Amino acid sequence: MRILLVYPTYPDTFWSFKYALKFISKKACLPPLGLLTVAAMLPGEWEKRLVDMNVKKLKDKDLLWADYVLISAMSIQKVSCEDTIARCKEFGVRVIAGGPLFTSSPGEFPDVDHLVLNEAEITLPLFLKDLQAGTPQRIYSSDQWADITATPAPAWDLIDMKNYATMNVQYSRGCPFDCDFCNITVLYGRKPRTKDREQLLAELDGLYARGWKGGVFLVDDNFIGNKGKLKKDILPALTQWMDERRHPFSILTEVSINVSDDEELMRMMARAGFDSVFVGIESPHEESLVECSKFQNNNRDLAACVRKIQQFGMEVQAGFIVGFDNDPATIFDRLVAFIQETGIVTAMVGLLNAPAGTKLYHRLRAENRLLCEPTGDNTDFSINFIPKMSREALLSGYRRIVETIYAPRQYYARVREFLKNYRPVQVRVARLKCSHLKAALKSVYRLGIFGRERFQYWKLLFWSLFRRPRLLPLAITLSIYGYHFRKVFHRRPVCIE
Numbered sequence: 001m002r003i004l005l006v007y008p009t010y011p012d013t014f015w016s017f018k019y020a021l022k023f024i025s026k027k028a029c030l031p032p033l034g035l036l037t038v039a040a041m042l043p044g045e046w047e048k049r050l051v052d053m054n055v056k057k058l059k060d061k062d063l064l065w066a067d068y069v070l071i072s073a074m075s076i077q078k079v080s081c082e083d084t085i086a087r088c089k090e091f092g093v094r095v096i097a098g099g100p101l102f103t104s105s106p107g108e109f110p111d112v113d114h115l116v117l118n119e120a121e122i123t124l125p126l127f128l129k130d131l132q133a134g135t136p137q138r139i140y141s142s143d144q145w146a147d148i149t150a151t152p153a154p155a156w157d158l159i160d161m162k163n164y165a166t167m168n169v170q171y172s173r174g175c176p177f178d179c180d181f182c183n184i185t186v187l188y189g190r191k192p193r194t195k196d197r198e199q200l201l202a203e204l205d206g207l208y209a210r211g212w213k214g215g216v217f218l219v220d221d222n223f224i225g226n227k228g229k230l231k232k233d234i235l236p237a238l239t240q241w242m243d244e245r246r247h248p249f250s251i252l253t254e255v256s257i258n259v260s261d262d263e264e265l266m267r268m269m270a271r272a273g274f275d276s277v278f279v280g281i282e283s284p285h286e287e288s289l290v291e292c293s294k295f296q297n298n299n300r301d302l303a304a305c306v307r308k309i310q311q312f313g314m315e316v317q318a319g320f321i322v323g324f325d326n327d328p329a330t331i332f333d334r335l336v337a338f339i340q341e342t343g344i345v346t347a348m349v350g351l352l353n354a355p356a357g358t359k360l361y362h363r364l365r366a367e368n369r370l371l372c373e374p375t376g377d378n379t380d381f382s383i384n385f386i387p388k389m390s391r392e393a394l395l396s397g398y399r400r401i402v403e404t405i406y407a408p409r410q411y412y413a414r415v416r417e418f419l420k421n422y423r424p425v426q427v428r429v430a431r432l433k434c435s436h437l438k439a440a441l442k443s444v445y446r447l448g449i450f451g452r453e454r455f456q457y458w459k460l461l462f463w464s465l466f467r468r469p470r471l472l473p474l475a476i477t478l479s480i481y482g483y484h485f486r487k488v489f490h491r492r493p494v495c496i497e
Contacts, residue, residue, distance in 0.1 A: 004066035004093075005039055005050040005158070006058060007032035008073050008080035012488060014348050014379045017165070019484040023439040023446075026165040028054040030217060033168045034072045034099055036154035038120050043128070050158040053080065063091045072099035075355070075376030085111050096127070100187055104356045105373065106139065115139045119188075121146035145189050148173060149196050153203050156210055166215035166252075169203045171195050171234070175222040177256060179280070180293045180359035181321070181352060184221045192225030197237045204241065208248055218253035223277075227265055235268040242273050252276040252317075256296050260305035263312070270313035270425040277309065278317045284338045285331055288324035292360070306342040310418065313425040318344045321378070322398055323352030325388040332397035336404050343417030345478050349401050350378030351394070354385055379488070402489045408453030411482045412460050419468050419475060426470075440476050447479055 010016050010028075017029050032052055039048050049065070051058050063069065069088050073081045078101060088095045089111050097109060098116040106115050114136055116123045123140040130136045154169075161167065172195070173188040207216065224230060242249070251274045259266060259277065269277075281302055282294055289297050306316045320339070322331055339347045353374035354361040364370045369386040379402075387394050404410055447457045457479055464475040 001043070001046040002065060002067045003039075003042060003046055003048050003070055004062055004068070005032075005035045005048065005070045005072075006084055007035055007050070007052045007054065008071065008077040008084055009053045010077060011079070011377065013076065013377050014350075014485065014488055016488075017481070017484055019487045020480045021165060023442045023480050024165060024435050025438070027056075027163045028052065029165050030168050031159050031161075031164050032072065033154060033170065033219060034120075035070070036156065036158060037151065037170075038070065038072065038098070038124065039155040039158055040152035041120060041124055048155070048158060052159065052163075053084075055160075055163045058084065058087070060091070063088060063093050066093055068094050068096055070096045070098075072097070073101045074099065075101050075104065075374065077101065078376065081109075085109065098123070100183075101376075103141075103187065104183065106141075108373075113138070115141075117141040118143075119146040121148065121151055145174075145191075145193060148193050149199065151195065151199075153199075153206050156206055161210060161212055166217050167207050167212055168217040168219050169200065169207070170219050171200050172220045172223065172225055174225060175256075176225050177222070177296055178293060178359070179282075180291075180363070181354065182280075183355040183358050186355075186357040188221060192222065194226055194229060194234075197233050200234065201237060201241050204238075204249070208245060213248040214250070216249040216251050218251060220253055222256055223253040224255045224259050224262075224265065227262065231265055231268060235265075235272050239268070239272040247273055249273055250275050252278070254278045254280075257281065257300070257302065257305050258296050260308045266309060266312040266314065274314055275424060276315040276317060278319070279306075279309075281306075281318045281344075282321045283324065283327070283331070284334050285324075285327060287326040288331075291324050291326045292321075303338065303342050306344060307421055310343070310421045311423050313423055315346075315418070315422060316342070316344055317346035318348070320347060320349040321352050322349065322401070323383060323387050323389070323394055327389060329389075329393070329397075332401050336401055336410075339405050340410060340414055340417070343414050343419075343421055345411075345415050345418050346481060347405060348379065349398070349405070351381065351383045351398055352385075352387075353378050353383060406482065406485045406489060408456040408482070408486075411485075412453065412456035412479075415460055415475060415478045415482070416463060418478075419464060419471050422471065424471075436473065439480065440473075443476050443480055447483060451483070453479075453482070 012018050051062055085095055094113040096114045096116060097112045098120060102115055103117040106117060116127050118141050122142045122144055127136060127140050172192045174190060174192045175184050176190055176192060178185050178190055255277045257279050283289055309316050320335055354364050355374055364385045372384050374384045375382050381395060448454050460475055464472045
């Protein structure tokens with residue numbers, strides 16, 4: 001059997017970092033971890049190839065080679081998915097599809113031959129058994145949660161790591177919280193399921209053995225879902241592993257804001273190599289947090305929590321949302337002020353959307369306010385329901401936010417605010433790479449000489465050089481991020497019909 005695993009194209013979005021990747025000559029941020037893991041579950045005697053369409057084109061000869069094309073995707077890749085499926089049908093190649101997009105909306109893909117939904121650890125073996133018997137069904141689904149201690153390590157040999165800016169591994173699935181706009185609990189449940197210490201270290205060993213040194217994203221829904229296991233088992237073992245190898249990785253993951261309540265946990269995470277965390281803050285407006293069941297964010301000084309995490313050596317990247325029913329007319333200015341005050345450099349502000357299956361989706365459907373399915377990109381000025389605030393006011397206010405926080409003056413001021421407060425743990429051995437030097441020189445050329453932000457760029461670099469010289473490389477990196485964010489939002493039209 002010849003299996004072609006295909007990962008569809010991401011559009012140009014906030015998280016694509018398309019314009020930033022050009023500075024470091026990389027083609028994509030992350031490899032398709034789900035497909036690589038599924039590839040490891042397929043029979044060893046099968047021939048397997050992987051085409052990440054974000055790295056290279058899917059050619060006709062690839063499709064002609066394959067007995068089956070196996071596609072996995074998220075909702076933001078839907079357009080590319082549909083095009084790819086149509087090409088497969090044109091060539092008469094049978095299609096197997098799974099992953100969040102297909103699990104959430106299986107009825108929207110009539111041309112897929114076999115839908116292997118939910119978690120592959122459960123449904124893929126059922127499909128493979130029927131396929132071997134010559135009786136494959138069209139849909140395989142399950143309401144059970146997989147035991148991820150049996151999940152194999154990804155098949156890293158199917159990709160060229162040089163194409164990617166960061167590698168990724170997974171330690172846990174699920175989140176103990178249940179925010180009404182989030183489909184994580186629909187897809188993966190509220191009880192965090194974790195891998196064993198040996199599994200996690202083996203996956204890191206797999207990256208290290210292939211020569212990877214750089215960023216690693218732990219793609220957990222909420223890394224601190226089981227804090228007890230982290231503190232007693234995982235983080236001590238991870239710290240020892242990193243120490244023995246002179247800290248080859250810098251680690252990013254997703255956490256909830258209550259990480260700031262546990263100083264021991266933050267100290268252990270920073271010591272183990274975590275230097276960035278993504279936090280869903282959503283809103284500084286208490287009533288909006290109550291509305292969306294973001295209870296972990298209620299009744300706390302969110303700005304103080306952010307500063308505390310930064311002071312413990314982890315940069316806070318954060319997500320924010322406007323469009324809640326309880327959002328007042330002042331929410332736009334309040335959100336800008338909060339982001340600037342806290343120095344959250346990577347601040348993704350999006351419009352509220354209701355993914356299928358979420359509590360928000362069901363509530364809005366009962367209120368006859370749903371309009372369509374969400375695009376999966378909540379920074380593209382689309383909203384899939386009728387908001388309480390007038391649509392014109394919401395979209396113009398949202399436009400004002402992103403035009404303000406990514407304008408050079410405000411953006412670079414925020415970088416300086418962050419660098420003043422950031423206290424990284426010095427354990428990682430500095431490794432100057434040729435690619436880093438090239439990126440710095442490109443930033444001088446594009447931002448410092450020809451960029452409209454050149455005054456702010458040089459102001460930041462000289463400030464960092466004299467005030468926080470150790471953080472100068474980070475200052476340059478964040479300058480490049482800002483260039484990407486401005487390019488993304490500059491290309492986004494506003495439609496208020």
